[in-house]
Amino acid sequence: MIIENINFLSRLKRYTLHICALFLFDRLTKVYLLNVLNDNKGPINLTDFFDLVLIWNKGISYGLFPQDSYAGQLIISGLSFLICLWVLKIINNSGNKFGMISSVLIISGAISNIMDRVIYSAVADFFYFHIKNFSWYVFNVADIYIVMGLFILIYGYIYPNINKKEFS
Numbered sequence: 001m002i003i004e005n006i007n008f009l010s011r012l013k014r015y016t017l018h019i020c021a022l023f024l025f026d027r028l029t030k031v032y033l034l035n036v037l038n039d040n041k042g043p044i045n046l047t048d049f050f051d052l053v054l055i056w057n058k059g060i061s062y063g064l065f066p067q068d069s070y071a072g073q074l075i076i077s078g079l080s081f082l083i084c085l086w087v088l089k090i091i092n093n094s095g096n097k098f099g100m101i102s103s104v105l106i107i108s109g110a111i112s113n114i115m116d117r118v119i120y121s122a123v124a125d126f127f128y129f130h131i132k133n134f135s136w137y138v139f140n141v142a143d144i145y146i147v148m149g150l151f152i153l154i155y156g157y158i159y160p161n162i163n164k165k166e167f168s
Contacts, residue, residue: 015104022108026141030116033126049131055138056122076117084110098156105149109142 037044037054044052088103116123125138 015100018104019108019111022105022145023112026108026112026145027115029141030112030124030126034124037126043128049129051128051130052126053128053138055125055128056120057125057138058122074118080110080114080117098152102149102153102156105145105152109145109149112142113140113146 033052034054037052046052084107087106113123123140123142125140125143127140128138129136
């Protein structure tokens with residue numbers, strides 16, 4: 001088991017640069033948008049269906065289980081980190097060739113959102129799509145990474161015939 005974990009970590013090391021680049025892009029986007037939205041003191045309407053807004057999400061996805069205390073945010077962060085490790089373990093054991101791609105995306109987004117929780121006690125969300133009476137939840141770049149990673153992972157499991165190649 002220890003040797004399997006070491007092999008997994010050596011494979012993951014190859015993807016560290018990608019994780020760092022995606023993480024950095026999300027962090028820079030968040031810093032930029034925080035500055036822009038704080039300077040404008042309100043939402044920025046870019047189109048009839050897309051606005052930039054600043055929403056502080058103190059819960060998990062879609063604002064579920066909000067935690068107002070810093071201790072609550074640390075608990076969510078710790079659980080998020082443990083879930084990331086669990087997902088990595090499952091993906092590594094699956095032999096799914098899309099596993100590492102999806103894990104790079106999921107881990108990049110999750111770590112950036114964890115960092116938000118530690119720094120701000122909430123996750124900064126900015127992108128707001130809406131059409132007439134229908135609106136989608138507000139999200140950030142890290143959320144895009146996580147959703148894309150999950151879609152890629154699900155795709156790999158729906159079409160198992162393309163998963164035969166093991167990671168090398």
